[in-house]
Amino acid sequence: MDFVLGHYNYWIAIFLMMVGFYTVISRGNLVKKIVGLNVFQVSVFLLYISIGTVTGGAAPIITQGIKLYSNPLPHVLILTAIVVGVATTALGLALVVRIKEAYGTIEEDEIHEQDHSL
Amino acid sequence: MIDIIIDITLLAFLAITAVAIVRLTNLLAIVMLFGIFSFLSATLFVVMDAVDVAFTEAAVGAGISTVLMLATIALTKDHEEKKYSSHRPWLPLAVVIATGAALVYGTLDIPAFGDPESPAQKHVATYYIEKAMPETGVPNIVTAVLASYRGYDTLGEVVVILTAGIAVLLLIGDNCPKSIARNHMQEGLKGKEIAHNLILRIASKTLIPLIILFALYVQFHGDYGPGGGFQAGVIMSSAIILYALVYGLDGAERVIPSTILRLLASLGVIIYAGVGVVTLLLGGNYLDYSVLADTQIAGQHLGILLVELGVGMTVFSIMLIIFFAFAGRGRP
Numbered sequence: 365m366d367f368v369l370g371h372y373n374y375w376i377a378i379f380l381m382m383v384g385f386y387t388v389i390s391r392g393n394l395v396k397k398i399v400g401l402n403v404f405q406v407s408v409f410l411l412y413i414s415i416g417t418v419t420g421g422a423a424p425i426i427t428q429g430i431k432l433y434s435n436p437l438p439h440v441l442i443l444t445a446i447v448v449g450v451a452t453t454a455l456g457l458a459l460v461v462r463i464k465e466a467y468g469t470i471e472e473d474e475i476h477e478q479d480h481s482l
Numbered sequence: 483m484i485d486i487i488i489d490i491t492l493l494a495f496l497a498i499t500a501v502a503i504v505r506l507t508n509l510l511a512i513v514m515l516f517g518i519f520s521f522l523s524a525t526l527f528v529v530m531d532a533v534d535v536a537f538t539e540a541a542v543g544a545g546i547s548t549v550l551m552l553a554t555i556a557l558t559k560d561h562e563e564k565k566y567s568s569h570r571p572w573l574p575l576a577v578v579i580a581t582g583a584a585l586v587y588g589t590l591d592i593p594a595f596g597d598p599e600s601p602a603q604k605h606v607a608t609y610y611i612e613k614a615m616p617e618t619g620v621p622n623i624v625t626a627v628l629a630s631y632r633g634y635d636t637l638g639e640v641v642v643i644l645t646a647g648i649a650v651l652l653l654i655g656d657n658c659p660k661s662i663a664r665n666h667m668q669e670g671l672k673g674k675e676i677a678h679n680l681i682l683r684i685a686s687k688t689l690i691p692l693i694i695l696f697a698l699y700v701q702f703h704g705d706y707g708p709g710g711g712f713q714a715g716v717i718m719s720s721a722i723i724l725y726a727l728v729y730g731l732d733g734a735e736r737v738i739p740s741t742i743l744r745l746l747a748s749l750g751v752i753i754y755a756g757v758g759v760v761t762l763l764l765g766g767n768y769l770d771y772s773v774l775a776d777t778q779i780a781g782q783h784l785g786i787l788l789v790e791l792g793v794g795m796t797v798f799s800i801m802l803i804i805f806f807a808f809a810g811r812g813r814p
Binding site: 366367369370371372373374375376378379380381382383384385386387389390391392393395396398399400402403406409410413414415416417418419420421422423424425426427432433434435436437438439440442443444446447448449450451452453454455457458459460461462464470471 | 486489490493494496497500501503504509512513516519520523526527530531532533534535538539542543546547550551553554555557558559562563570571574575577578579581582585586589590592593594595596597598600602603606607610611614615621622623624627628632635636639642643646647649650653654706707708710712716797800801804807808811
Protein backbone atom coordinates (compact mmCIF):
# COMPACT_ATOMS: atom_id res chain seq x y z
CA MET A 365 0.00 0.00 0.00
CA ASP A 366 2.84 2.38 0.87
CA PHE A 367 4.45 1.53 -2.43
CA VAL A 368 1.28 2.39 -4.35
CA LEU A 369 0.81 5.67 -2.43
CA GLY A 370 4.48 6.52 -2.94
CA HIS A 371 4.25 6.08 -6.71
CA TYR A 372 0.66 7.18 -7.36
CA ASN A 373 1.76 10.66 -8.44
CA TYR A 374 4.23 9.28 -10.99
CA TRP A 375 1.70 6.85 -12.42
CA ILE A 376 -0.97 9.49 -12.87
CA ALA A 377 1.64 11.74 -14.49
CA ILE A 378 2.51 8.92 -16.89
CA PHE A 379 -1.18 8.25 -17.55
CA LEU A 380 -1.74 11.93 -18.42
CA MET A 381 1.40 11.89 -20.56
CA MET A 382 0.05 8.92 -22.51
CA VAL A 383 -3.40 10.49 -22.88
CA GLY A 384 -1.75 13.58 -24.35
CA PHE A 385 0.50 11.47 -26.56
CA TYR A 386 -2.49 9.45 -27.78
CA THR A 387 -4.39 12.63 -28.64
CA VAL A 388 -1.43 13.89 -30.65
CA ILE A 389 -0.89 10.72 -32.69
CA SER A 390 -4.46 9.52 -33.19
CA ARG A 391 -6.55 12.67 -33.75
CA GLY A 392 -6.56 14.53 -37.04
CA ASN A 393 -7.85 17.87 -35.81
CA LEU A 394 -4.94 20.28 -35.42
CA VAL A 395 -6.40 22.27 -32.48
CA LYS A 396 -7.04 19.02 -30.64
CA LYS A 397 -3.48 17.93 -31.30
CA ILE A 398 -2.22 21.13 -29.67
CA VAL A 399 -4.50 20.60 -26.66
CA GLY A 400 -3.07 17.07 -26.44
CA LEU A 401 0.46 18.47 -26.58
CA ASN A 402 -0.43 20.81 -23.71
CA VAL A 403 -1.82 17.93 -21.64
CA PHE A 404 1.47 16.11 -22.26
CA GLN A 405 3.36 19.21 -21.18
CA VAL A 406 1.41 19.62 -17.92
CA SER A 407 2.06 15.96 -17.09
CA VAL A 408 5.81 16.59 -17.37
CA PHE A 409 5.41 19.55 -15.01
CA LEU A 410 3.59 17.29 -12.54
CA LEU A 411 6.34 14.68 -12.72
CA TYR A 412 9.07 17.22 -11.98
CA ILE A 413 7.21 18.87 -9.12
CA SER A 414 6.32 15.46 -7.63
CA ILE A 415 9.99 14.48 -7.61
CA GLY A 416 10.88 17.75 -5.84
CA THR A 417 8.25 17.41 -3.10
CA VAL A 418 9.41 16.59 0.44
CA THR A 419 6.84 15.22 2.90
CA GLY A 420 6.38 17.76 5.71
CA GLY A 421 8.42 20.32 3.81
CA ALA A 422 7.39 23.95 3.40
CA ALA A 423 7.26 26.06 0.24
CA PRO A 424 10.85 27.16 -0.49
CA ILE A 425 10.62 30.65 0.98
CA ILE A 426 12.98 31.06 3.96
CA THR A 427 10.92 31.57 7.12
CA GLN A 428 12.15 31.65 10.68
CA GLY A 429 11.69 28.42 12.58
CA ILE A 430 11.28 26.21 9.51
CA LYS A 431 14.04 23.75 8.70
CA LEU A 432 12.59 21.50 6.02
CA TYR A 433 11.80 22.89 2.56
CA SER A 434 10.73 21.35 -0.72
CA ASN A 435 13.31 21.24 -3.48
CA PRO A 436 13.36 24.68 -5.19
CA LEU A 437 15.20 23.58 -8.32
CA PRO A 438 12.29 21.80 -10.11
CA HIS A 439 10.13 24.82 -9.31
CA VAL A 440 12.53 27.13 -11.14
CA LEU A 441 12.80 24.84 -14.16
CA ILE A 442 9.04 24.34 -14.46
CA LEU A 443 8.14 27.98 -13.83
CA THR A 444 10.13 29.08 -16.86
CA ALA A 445 8.96 26.04 -18.84
CA ILE A 446 5.31 27.07 -18.35
CA VAL A 447 5.86 30.54 -19.82
CA VAL A 448 7.97 29.19 -22.68
CA GLY A 449 5.22 26.59 -23.16
CA VAL A 450 2.53 29.22 -23.71
CA ALA A 451 4.78 31.06 -26.16
CA THR A 452 5.35 27.91 -28.22
CA THR A 453 1.65 26.99 -27.97
CA ALA A 454 0.84 30.40 -29.40
CA LEU A 455 3.25 29.71 -32.25
CA GLY A 456 1.54 26.37 -32.93
CA LEU A 457 -1.90 27.99 -32.90
CA ALA A 458 -0.67 30.72 -35.26
CA LEU A 459 0.44 27.98 -37.66
CA VAL A 460 -3.02 26.38 -37.37
CA VAL A 461 -4.63 29.71 -38.29
CA ARG A 462 -2.37 29.99 -41.36
CA ILE A 463 -3.07 26.39 -42.38
CA LYS A 464 -6.80 27.10 -42.16
CA GLU A 465 -6.35 30.14 -44.40
CA ALA A 466 -4.27 28.21 -46.95
CA TYR A 467 -6.25 24.93 -47.04
CA GLY A 468 -9.67 25.92 -45.71
CA THR A 469 -9.57 23.11 -43.16
CA ILE A 470 -7.78 22.06 -39.97
CA GLU A 471 -8.34 18.31 -40.41
CA GLU A 472 -5.11 16.52 -41.17
CA ASP A 473 -6.70 14.02 -43.58
CA GLU A 474 -8.28 16.73 -45.75
CA ILE A 475 -4.95 18.58 -45.86
CA HIS A 476 -3.20 15.39 -47.04
CA GLU A 477 -5.91 14.82 -49.68
CA GLN A 478 -5.40 18.33 -51.05
CA ASP A 479 -1.62 17.84 -51.10
CA HIS A 480 -1.95 14.57 -53.03
CA SER A 481 -4.43 15.90 -55.56
CA LEU A 482 -1.96 18.58 -56.66
CA MET B 483 -2.65 12.80 5.83
CA ILE B 484 -5.10 15.40 4.52
CA ASP B 485 -2.45 16.40 1.97
CA ILE B 486 -2.39 12.90 0.57
CA ILE B 487 -6.19 12.75 0.26
CA ILE B 488 -6.29 16.11 -1.57
CA ASP B 489 -3.40 15.00 -3.76
CA ILE B 490 -5.11 11.73 -4.73
CA THR B 491 -8.47 13.42 -5.41
CA LEU B 492 -7.00 16.19 -7.56
CA LEU B 493 -4.92 13.73 -9.58
CA ALA B 494 -8.02 11.61 -10.16
CA PHE B 495 -9.88 14.73 -11.37
CA LEU B 496 -6.98 15.51 -13.71
CA ALA B 497 -7.11 12.01 -15.18
CA ILE B 498 -10.89 12.24 -15.70
CA THR B 499 -10.59 15.65 -17.37
CA ALA B 500 -7.84 14.39 -19.67
CA VAL B 501 -9.94 11.41 -20.77
CA ALA B 502 -12.91 13.70 -21.39
CA ILE B 503 -10.67 15.92 -23.56
CA VAL B 504 -9.77 12.95 -25.78
CA ARG B 505 -13.34 11.71 -26.11
CA LEU B 506 -15.12 14.99 -26.88
CA THR B 507 -15.36 16.36 -30.40
CA ASN B 508 -16.70 19.82 -29.64
CA LEU B 509 -13.58 22.00 -29.69
CA LEU B 510 -15.14 24.72 -27.54
CA ALA B 511 -15.83 22.16 -24.79
CA ILE B 512 -12.32 20.75 -25.20
CA VAL B 513 -10.72 24.16 -24.74
CA MET B 514 -12.83 24.95 -21.68
CA LEU B 515 -11.96 21.54 -20.21
CA PHE B 516 -8.32 22.31 -20.85
CA GLY B 517 -8.72 25.50 -18.82
CA ILE B 518 -10.15 23.42 -15.98
CA PHE B 519 -7.31 20.93 -16.41
CA SER B 520 -4.74 23.71 -16.02
CA PHE B 521 -6.49 25.15 -13.02
CA LEU B 522 -6.65 21.72 -11.33
CA SER B 523 -2.95 21.23 -11.92
CA ALA B 524 -2.26 24.69 -10.45
CA THR B 525 -4.16 23.67 -7.30
CA LEU B 526 -2.13 20.48 -7.18
CA PHE B 527 1.10 22.50 -7.36
CA VAL B 528 -0.01 24.42 -4.26
CA VAL B 529 -0.55 21.12 -2.43
CA MET B 530 2.98 20.07 -3.47
CA ASP B 531 4.47 23.32 -2.04
CA ALA B 532 5.34 24.74 -5.47
CA VAL B 533 3.63 28.10 -4.93
CA ASP B 534 5.52 30.00 -7.64
CA VAL B 535 4.74 27.32 -10.19
CA ALA B 536 1.07 27.24 -9.18
CA PHE B 537 0.89 30.98 -9.62
CA THR B 538 2.34 30.81 -13.12
CA GLU B 539 0.22 27.86 -14.20
CA ALA B 540 -3.00 29.52 -12.99
CA ALA B 541 -2.22 32.75 -14.86
CA VAL B 542 -0.78 31.16 -18.01
CA GLY B 543 -2.52 27.80 -18.41
CA ALA B 544 -5.97 28.65 -17.19
CA GLY B 545 -5.78 32.25 -18.45
CA ILE B 546 -3.70 33.11 -21.50
CA SER B 547 -3.54 29.63 -23.13
CA THR B 548 -7.30 29.24 -22.93
CA VAL B 549 -7.89 32.70 -24.42
CA LEU B 550 -5.48 31.95 -27.31
CA MET B 551 -7.14 28.61 -28.02
CA LEU B 552 -10.58 30.25 -28.00
CA ALA B 553 -9.28 32.86 -30.43
CA THR B 554 -7.97 30.10 -32.69
CA ILE B 555 -11.25 28.19 -32.83
CA ALA B 556 -13.05 31.47 -33.47
CA LEU B 557 -10.77 31.91 -36.49
CA THR B 558 -11.06 28.32 -37.70
CA LYS B 559 -13.97 26.14 -36.59
CA ASP B 560 -15.40 24.86 -33.36
CA HIS B 561 -15.92 21.15 -33.85
CA GLU B 562 -13.86 18.15 -34.84
CA GLU B 563 -15.09 16.12 -37.82
CA LYS B 564 -16.58 12.91 -36.42
CA LYS B 565 -15.52 10.85 -39.41
CA TYR B 566 -11.87 11.57 -38.69
CA SER B 567 -12.03 11.39 -34.92
CA SER B 568 -12.04 7.65 -34.41
CA HIS B 569 -10.34 6.07 -37.41
CA ARG B 570 -7.67 3.42 -36.84
CA PRO B 571 -7.36 3.79 -33.06
CA TRP B 572 -5.55 0.48 -32.57
CA LEU B 573 -2.03 1.31 -33.70
CA PRO B 574 -1.77 4.56 -31.66
CA LEU B 575 -3.32 2.77 -28.69
CA ALA B 576 -0.73 -0.02 -28.89
CA VAL B 577 2.13 2.50 -29.14
CA VAL B 578 0.79 4.46 -26.16
CA ILE B 579 0.28 1.38 -23.99
CA ALA B 580 3.76 0.07 -24.78
CA THR B 581 5.38 3.45 -24.01
CA GLY B 582 3.32 3.83 -20.84
CA ALA B 583 4.25 0.35 -19.65
CA ALA B 584 7.94 1.07 -20.20
CA LEU B 585 7.66 4.34 -18.26
CA VAL B 586 5.76 2.69 -15.38
CA TYR B 587 8.47 0.01 -15.27
CA GLY B 588 10.97 2.87 -14.96
CA THR B 589 9.13 4.40 -11.99
CA LEU B 590 9.53 1.23 -9.92
CA ASP B 591 13.07 2.34 -9.06
CA ILE B 592 12.17 5.97 -8.31
CA PRO B 593 12.22 6.78 -4.57
CA ALA B 594 8.72 7.14 -3.10
CA PHE B 595 6.86 10.45 -3.45
CA GLY B 596 7.95 12.94 -0.76
CA ASP B 597 10.99 10.93 0.37
CA PRO B 598 13.41 13.46 1.96
CA GLU B 599 16.32 11.04 1.38
CA SER B 600 15.83 10.72 -2.39
CA PRO B 601 18.87 11.67 -4.53
CA ALA B 602 16.98 14.59 -6.10
CA GLN B 603 16.91 16.26 -2.67
CA LYS B 604 20.59 15.65 -1.94
CA HIS B 605 22.37 17.31 -4.86
CA VAL B 606 22.41 21.10 -5.39
CA ALA B 607 19.05 21.58 -3.65
CA THR B 608 20.60 21.50 -0.16
CA TYR B 609 23.19 24.06 -1.28
CA TYR B 610 20.48 26.44 -2.53
CA ILE B 611 18.37 26.03 0.61
CA GLU B 612 21.32 26.68 2.95
CA LYS B 613 23.19 29.34 0.97
CA ALA B 614 20.57 31.29 -0.98
CA MET B 615 19.63 33.53 1.94
CA PRO B 616 23.19 34.36 3.17
CA GLU B 617 24.55 34.76 -0.38
CA THR B 618 21.78 36.75 -2.06
CA GLY B 619 19.66 38.05 0.83
CA VAL B 620 16.51 36.91 -0.99
CA PRO B 621 14.16 34.78 1.13
CA ASN B 622 12.32 33.30 -1.85
CA ILE B 623 14.79 30.61 -2.93
CA VAL B 624 12.98 30.12 -6.25
CA THR B 625 13.58 33.77 -7.18
CA ALA B 626 17.21 33.56 -6.05
CA VAL B 627 17.88 30.46 -8.17
CA LEU B 628 15.87 31.76 -11.13
CA ALA B 629 17.45 35.19 -11.38
CA SER B 630 20.89 34.70 -9.85
CA TYR B 631 22.23 31.14 -9.70
CA ARG B 632 20.63 30.08 -12.97
CA GLY B 633 20.57 33.52 -14.57
CA TYR B 634 21.94 32.23 -17.89
CA ASP B 635 19.12 29.76 -18.15
CA THR B 636 16.45 32.38 -17.51
CA LEU B 637 18.05 34.76 -20.04
CA GLY B 638 17.74 31.95 -22.57
CA GLU B 639 14.07 31.42 -21.70
CA VAL B 640 13.31 35.12 -22.11
CA VAL B 641 14.97 35.10 -25.54
CA VAL B 642 12.88 32.04 -26.48
CA ILE B 643 9.71 33.93 -25.52
CA LEU B 644 10.80 36.95 -27.57
CA THR B 645 11.55 34.68 -30.54
CA ALA B 646 8.16 32.98 -30.29
CA GLY B 647 6.48 36.41 -30.20
CA ILE B 648 8.36 37.52 -33.32
CA ALA B 649 7.44 34.28 -35.07
CA VAL B 650 3.74 34.76 -34.25
CA LEU B 651 3.96 38.31 -35.62
CA LEU B 652 5.55 37.02 -38.83
CA LEU B 653 2.88 34.36 -39.23
CA ILE B 654 -0.32 36.23 -38.39
CA GLY B 655 0.92 39.77 -37.76
CA ASP B 656 -0.46 42.65 -39.75
CA ASN B 657 -1.46 41.80 -43.29
CA CYS B 658 -4.44 39.57 -43.66
CA PRO B 659 -6.11 38.36 -46.83
CA LYS B 660 -9.52 40.05 -47.18
CA SER B 661 -11.23 36.92 -48.46
CA ILE B 662 -11.21 35.25 -45.06
CA ALA B 663 -11.96 38.43 -43.18
CA ARG B 664 -14.79 36.82 -41.29
CA ASN B 665 -13.75 36.78 -37.70
CA HIS B 666 -16.28 35.71 -35.09
CA MET B 667 -14.06 36.90 -32.30
CA GLN B 668 -13.80 40.34 -33.82
CA GLU B 669 -17.58 40.46 -34.07
CA GLY B 670 -17.73 39.37 -30.46
CA LEU B 671 -15.27 42.06 -29.45
CA LYS B 672 -17.24 44.75 -31.20
CA GLY B 673 -20.60 43.20 -30.51
CA LYS B 674 -23.11 45.46 -28.87
CA GLU B 675 -23.98 42.86 -26.25
CA ILE B 676 -20.57 42.93 -24.60
CA ALA B 677 -19.67 46.58 -25.05
CA HIS B 678 -23.00 47.78 -23.74
CA ASN B 679 -23.32 45.36 -20.87
CA LEU B 680 -23.38 47.72 -17.91
CA ILE B 681 -22.43 45.15 -15.28
CA LEU B 682 -19.47 43.95 -17.31
CA ARG B 683 -18.22 47.49 -17.97
CA ILE B 684 -18.45 48.60 -14.36
CA ALA B 685 -17.05 45.35 -12.94
CA SER B 686 -14.11 45.44 -15.33
CA LYS B 687 -13.42 49.12 -14.59
CA THR B 688 -13.13 48.22 -10.92
CA LEU B 689 -11.11 45.10 -11.55
CA ILE B 690 -8.52 46.36 -14.04
CA PRO B 691 -6.71 48.80 -11.66
CA LEU B 692 -6.67 46.12 -8.98
CA ILE B 693 -5.20 43.57 -11.40
CA ILE B 694 -2.49 46.05 -12.43
CA LEU B 695 -1.74 46.88 -8.80
CA PHE B 696 -1.52 43.18 -7.99
CA ALA B 697 0.82 42.62 -10.95
CA LEU B 698 3.13 45.37 -9.67
CA TYR B 699 3.05 43.83 -6.19
CA VAL B 700 3.92 40.41 -7.62
CA GLN B 701 6.72 41.99 -9.67
CA PHE B 702 8.43 43.85 -6.84
CA HIS B 703 7.57 41.53 -3.97
CA GLY B 704 8.83 38.46 -5.81
CA ASP B 705 12.02 38.45 -3.72
CA TYR B 706 10.09 37.94 -0.50
CA GLY B 707 6.98 36.01 -1.46
CA PRO B 708 5.78 33.93 -4.37
CA GLY B 709 5.98 35.83 -7.63
CA GLY B 710 8.44 37.49 -9.96
CA GLY B 711 8.75 38.83 -13.47
CA PHE B 712 7.16 35.90 -15.28
CA GLN B 713 3.99 35.90 -13.20
CA ALA B 714 3.74 39.70 -13.03
CA GLY B 715 4.09 40.02 -16.81
CA VAL B 716 1.29 37.54 -17.44
CA ILE B 717 -1.03 39.10 -14.84
CA MET B 718 -0.39 42.61 -16.18
CA SER B 719 -1.16 41.50 -19.73
CA SER B 720 -4.37 39.81 -18.55
CA ALA B 721 -5.55 43.22 -17.32
CA ILE B 722 -5.15 44.67 -20.83
CA ILE B 723 -6.73 41.57 -22.38
CA LEU B 724 -9.77 42.04 -20.12
CA TYR B 725 -9.93 45.65 -21.28
CA ALA B 726 -9.77 44.53 -24.91
CA LEU B 727 -12.51 41.95 -24.41
CA VAL B 728 -14.90 44.46 -22.86
CA TYR B 729 -14.06 47.71 -24.65
CA GLY B 730 -12.90 46.37 -28.01
CA LEU B 731 -9.56 45.80 -29.63
CA ASP B 732 -9.18 49.33 -31.00
CA GLY B 733 -9.61 50.80 -27.54
CA ALA B 734 -6.96 48.50 -26.11
CA GLU B 735 -4.55 49.38 -28.91
CA ARG B 736 -5.05 53.04 -28.09
CA VAL B 737 -4.09 52.30 -24.48
CA ILE B 738 -0.93 50.47 -25.54
CA PRO B 739 0.08 50.95 -29.21
CA SER B 740 1.71 47.92 -30.76
CA THR B 741 4.88 49.87 -31.63
CA ILE B 742 5.42 50.52 -27.92
CA LEU B 743 4.79 46.85 -27.16
CA ARG B 744 7.44 45.80 -29.66
CA LEU B 745 9.91 48.27 -28.14
CA LEU B 746 9.11 47.04 -24.62
CA ALA B 747 9.59 43.41 -25.61
CA SER B 748 13.10 44.02 -26.92
CA LEU B 749 13.90 46.47 -24.14
CA GLY B 750 13.23 43.77 -21.54
CA VAL B 751 15.77 41.43 -23.12
CA ILE B 752 18.24 44.31 -23.51
CA ILE B 753 17.91 45.18 -19.80
CA TYR B 754 18.52 41.56 -18.84
CA ALA B 755 21.49 41.05 -21.13
CA GLY B 756 22.73 44.59 -20.36
CA VAL B 757 22.96 43.85 -16.64
CA GLY B 758 25.28 40.99 -17.59
CA VAL B 759 27.44 43.29 -19.72
CA VAL B 760 27.64 45.83 -16.86
CA THR B 761 28.82 43.14 -14.44
CA LEU B 762 31.47 42.15 -17.02
CA LEU B 763 32.67 45.76 -17.29
CA LEU B 764 32.80 46.04 -13.50
CA GLY B 765 35.18 43.10 -13.42
CA GLY B 766 32.84 40.26 -12.46
CA ASN B 767 31.56 37.28 -14.39
CA TYR B 768 28.61 37.62 -16.77
CA LEU B 769 25.43 38.05 -14.65
CA ASP B 770 27.41 37.95 -11.38
CA TYR B 771 25.52 40.75 -9.61
CA SER B 772 27.81 40.90 -6.57
CA VAL B 773 29.97 43.58 -8.23
CA LEU B 774 27.02 45.92 -8.88
CA ALA B 775 27.13 47.49 -5.39
CA ASP B 776 29.46 47.81 -2.43
CA THR B 777 28.32 44.67 -0.65
CA GLN B 778 27.49 41.34 -2.17
CA ILE B 779 23.94 41.32 -0.78
CA ALA B 780 23.14 44.82 -2.07
CA GLY B 781 24.57 43.92 -5.49
CA GLN B 782 22.55 40.74 -5.70
CA HIS B 783 19.40 42.61 -4.69
CA LEU B 784 19.89 45.25 -7.37
CA GLY B 785 20.78 42.67 -10.02
CA ILE B 786 17.79 40.45 -9.28
CA LEU B 787 15.45 43.47 -9.25
CA LEU B 788 16.67 44.68 -12.66
CA VAL B 789 16.67 41.25 -14.25
CA GLU B 790 13.14 40.51 -13.00
CA LEU B 791 12.05 43.86 -14.39
CA GLY B 792 13.43 42.89 -17.80
CA VAL B 793 11.66 39.51 -17.61
CA GLY B 794 8.39 41.17 -16.62
CA MET B 795 8.52 43.69 -19.47
CA THR B 796 9.26 41.09 -22.12
CA VAL B 797 6.66 38.60 -20.90
CA PHE B 798 4.00 41.32 -20.59
CA SER B 799 4.53 42.72 -24.07
CA ILE B 800 4.97 39.36 -25.83
CA MET B 801 1.73 38.04 -24.29
CA LEU B 802 -0.10 41.14 -25.53
CA ILE B 803 1.56 41.06 -28.96
CA ILE B 804 0.42 37.45 -29.35
CA PHE B 805 -3.10 38.23 -28.16
CA PHE B 806 -3.45 41.25 -30.47
CA ALA B 807 -2.13 39.19 -33.39
CA PHE B 808 -4.81 36.53 -32.84
CA ALA B 809 -7.65 38.91 -32.05
CA GLY B 810 -6.78 41.30 -34.87
CA ARG B 811 -6.58 38.55 -37.49
CA GLY B 812 -9.36 38.93 -40.01
CA ARG B 813 -10.11 42.50 -39.08
CA PRO B 814 -11.76 43.96 -42.17
